[in-house]
Amino acid sequence: MIWLKLAWRNIWRNKIRSGIQFMLICGSVYLGIVFHCLAFGNYKNMIDQAVRMGSGHVAIYDTLWFKTRKTSAVFDTKNIKRFLSNDSRVEKFYERLYIPAFVQRVSGGYPVNIISMDLKEEIPTHPLLKNLEWKPEGKEYVIIGKELAKKVGVSTNDRMVILARDFYGEVSGILVRVGRIVEFPLKEIDCCVIFADIDYIRDNLHYNGKSHEISIILRDMRVADKFSKEMNKTLIGSVKSYTWKESMKELVSAITIDYSGLILIMLFLYIIISVGTINVLFMSVMDRTTEIGVLRALGLDSKHINVMIFLEGLSLGGFSSLVGLILALITNIYLSTRGLDLSTLYRFVGGESWSYGGVMINPVIRSVWEWKGIVGYTVFIVILSGIASYFPARWINRLNVAEILRK
Amino acid sequence: MEIVKLEGVSKVFKSGEEIINAVDDLSLVINRGEFVAVVGPSGSGKTTLLNIISGIEKPDEGKVFFLGHRIDTLPENKLSELRLNKMGFIFQTYNLIPTLTAKENAEFILFLQGVPASERERRIREIFDFLGISELLDRFPKQMSGGQQQRVAIARAVVGKPEIVLADEPTANLDSENSKKVISLMKKLNKEMGITFIFSTHDPLIMESAERIIHLRDGKILKEERKD
Numbered sequence: 349m350i351w352l353k354l355a356w357r358n359i360w361r362n363k364i365r366s367g368i369q370f371m372l373i374c375g376s377v378y379l380g381i382v383f384h385c386l387a388f389g390n391y392k393n394m395i396d397q398a399v400r401m402g403s404g405h406v407a408i409y410d411t412l413w414f415k416t417r418k419t420s421a422v423f424d425t426k427n428i429k430r431f432l433s434n435d436s437r438v439e440k441f442y443e444r445l446y447i448p449a450f451v452q453r454v455s456g457g458y459p460v461n462i463i464s465m466d467l468k469e470e471i472p473t474h475p476l477l478k479n480l481e482w483k484p485e486g487k488e489y490v491i492i493g494k495e496l497a498k499k500v501g502v503s504t505n506d507r508m509v510i511l512a513r514d515f516y517g518e519v520s521g522i523l524v525r526v527g528r529i530v531e532f533p534l535k536e537i538d539c540c541v542i543f544a545d546i547d548y549i550r551d552n553l554h555y556n557g558k559s560h561e562i563s564i565i566l567r568d569m570r571v572a573d574k575f576s577k578e579m580n581k582t583l584i585g586s587v588k589s590y591t592w593k594e595s596m597k598e599l600v601s602a603i604t605i606d607y608s609g610l611i612l613i614m615l616f617l618y619i620i621i622s623v624g625t626i627n628v629l630f631m632s633v634m635d636r637t638t639e640i641g642v643l644r645a646l647g648l649d650s651k652h653i654n655v656m657i658f659l660e661g662l663s664l665g666g667f668s669s670l671v672g673l674i675l676a677l678i679t680n681i682y683l684s685t686r687g688l689d690l691s692t693l694y695r696f697v698g699g700e701s702w703s704y705g706g707v708m709i710n711p712v713i714r715s716v717w718e719w720k721g722i723v724g725y726t727v728f729i730v731i732l733s734g735i736a737s738y739f740p741a742r743w744i745n746r747l748n749v750a751e752i753l754r755k
Numbered sequence: 756m757e758i759v760k761l762e763g764v765s766k767v768f769k770s771g772e773e774i775i776n777a778v779d780d781l782s783l784v785i786n787r788g789e790f791v792a793v794v795g796p797s798g799s800g801k802t803t804l805l806n807i808i809s810g811i812e813k814p815d816e817g818k819v820f821f822l823g824h825r826i827d828t829l830p831e832n833k834l835s836e837l838r839l840n841k842m843g844f845i846f847q848t849y850n851l852i853p854t855l856t857a858k859e860n861a862e863f864i865l866f867l868q869g870v871p872a873s874e875r876e877r878r879i880r881e882i883f884d885f886l887g888i889s890e891l892l893d894r895f896p897k898q899m900s901g902g903q904q905q906r907v908a909i910a911r912a913v914v915g916k917p918e919i920v921l922a923d924e925p926t927a928n929l930d931s932e933n934s935k936k937v938i939s940l941m942k943k944l945n946k947e948m949g950i951t952f953i954f955s956t957h958d959p960l961i962m963e964s965a966e967r968i969i970h971l972r973d974g975k976i977l978k979e980e981r982k983d
């Protein structure tokens with residue numbers, strides 16, 4: 349108690365000096381936690397969107413399709429679907445068929461990709477489609493991007509013919525009707541994708557009961573690894589199960605790079621801040637050289653002096669980071685409920701494409717409570733502050749007491 | 756019983772070309788319960804002598820004994836322990852810890868000695884009462900006059916029940932009134948608690964109150980006076 353009292357009072361002997369350091373530590377803890385929680389919120393959002401848009405938490409592909417995207421690499425889904433329906437860990441699963449095609453018009457042909465899916469099922473949850481508030485009135489209805497509509501020259505309810513190869517390799521025409529024209533935030537989708545009903549495409553192109561992909565949404569994404577492993581035991585032939593980490597390597601590495609960048613910046617900031625702490629403690633120790641000399645004359649040994657200065661570093665670091673933590677938690681309450689709207693910023697810096705690592709990002713970032721990071725950022729600077737005390741303590745302990753007292 | 760014994764102790768300082776024999780082949784015995792003044796002009800080696808006795812300074816030659824044990828060969832941490840538990844210190848410039856109150860200054864020593872909290876409280880009250888400075892308990896050093904600070908410093912020096920108190924020119928910064936008060940308090944502690952005192956001074960009035968006066972000149976004992 350007496351040590352802490354002494355440390356606390358010693359810190360505040362120079363209010364300006366310690367006050368500045370207090371604000372620096374407090375500020376960096378605050379920034380560290382807020383950015384960390386925002387970043388994780390963003391990652392969670394990205395993963396979530398990517399998972400719903402693409403391959404789910406766990407996806408089933410033919411290995412050949414996974415590696416080469418060869419259109420012929422489809423597989424029969426009937427048995428797998430039955431299996432999935434009986435597993436309580438599965439929230440939902442979607443079948444998809446991806447077919448390259450041409451839109452045939454008088455003005456020429458336009459290459460497109462048909463993403464065929466159970467439109468009725470997927471429209472409410474698919475990140476690109478969920479705000480449509482539209483239900484296809486028939487199986488021939490498709491959704492296309494604004495850009496494609498403009499290029500091809502169609503408007504809602506127009507009919508058009510798409511040319512694609514069927515399962516046997518014969519070119520075949522499919523008659524579809526434009527159900528909805530949407531301005532997609534991703535250019536590649538806006539210009540060149542047709543969302544169509546999977547049964548309709550299967551019937552037309554003779555892909556009976558076959559898919560390129562079954563995308564599985566789990567109730568708890570943390571069981572993805574285990575679930576995928578189990579699936580692989582039951583799957584036969586070249587059909588395999590992949591977790592989202594395996595199927596979206598690009599996204600995983602984008603997140604890893606982004607997070608490493610954040611960690612690196614924060615580490616750099618923390619080191620600079622700690623050099624500041626060393627400096628503050630050094631000046632404080634130098635200001636009271638005589639006083640510490642007296643303490644050593646009275647019988648304090650180098651261990652006592654170490655403890656004294658260590659506690660000064662620790663209480664300055666501890667107090668500052670505690671205040672930073674509290675402010676960050678308050679901010680995070682706001683950011684996790686209301687979120688941070690970056691849409692203006694995105695429009696300003698990146699045009700209209702809000703994509704990152706091949707994934708569309710929601711311009712409203714909601715932070716999450718990532719406790720490992722919250723605790724980590726708070727505690728780490730306290731540890732560094734304690735370590736910072738080592739240098740001034742070593743310096744004063746090496747001085748000769750008799751010399752100090754003579755002055 | 757011998758509390759301090761020096762045998763042929765020398766301490767040499769070099770400042771530039773010059774070699775100074777601050778303490779020069781000095782031998783000395785001080786017994787328990789003595790009240791000793793070390794006197795001499797500035798530069799005669801008083802501070803160096805006291806520092807050698809407390810182990811703050813190591814002699815270049817000779818042996819230093821404290822309570823019968825040789826201490827000039829002890830490592831730094833052992834000397835600290837010895838100073839903390841067996842010695843008290845009074846300085847010319849009081850040197851109270853400015854961030855601690857009078858009471859806390861004294862308590863800090865007891866705390867480091869490992870005295871339990873309730874016992875600390877009792878001992879501090881006792882000693883502050885004894886010295887008649889109870890009203891100063893909760894004052895910070897800057898809220899006290901020089902004389903008051905030095906009396907608190909005396910309390911700090913003796914609260915840990917030391918064998919000996921070493922006081923280097925304790926009255927040099929005080930007026931004669933306060934000087935007399937400080938010396939008489941030291942004497943009271945010497946008489947009633949049996950604590951050995953060695954203090955240095957160059958004030959003739961102050962040294963008169965000592966029972967034994969050691970005159971120092973150029974690091975050597977010039978003469979000794981004893982009163983009974």
Ligand SMILES: Nc1ncnc2c1ncn2[C@@H]1O[C@H](COP(=O)(O)OP(=O)(O)O)[C@@H](O)[C@H]1O
Binds near residue numbers: 751770776797802803
């Ligand atoms: N660290 C030092 N370096 C050089 N000379 C010193 C040092 N310490 C003491 N001296 C010299 O030793 C002599 C004795 O000093 P000191 O013990 O302080 O005497 P006093 O306390 O009687 O004034 C003086 O001449 C002083 O200049």
Ligand SMILES: [Mg+2]
Binds near residue numbers: 801802803923
């Ligand atoms: Mg001196």
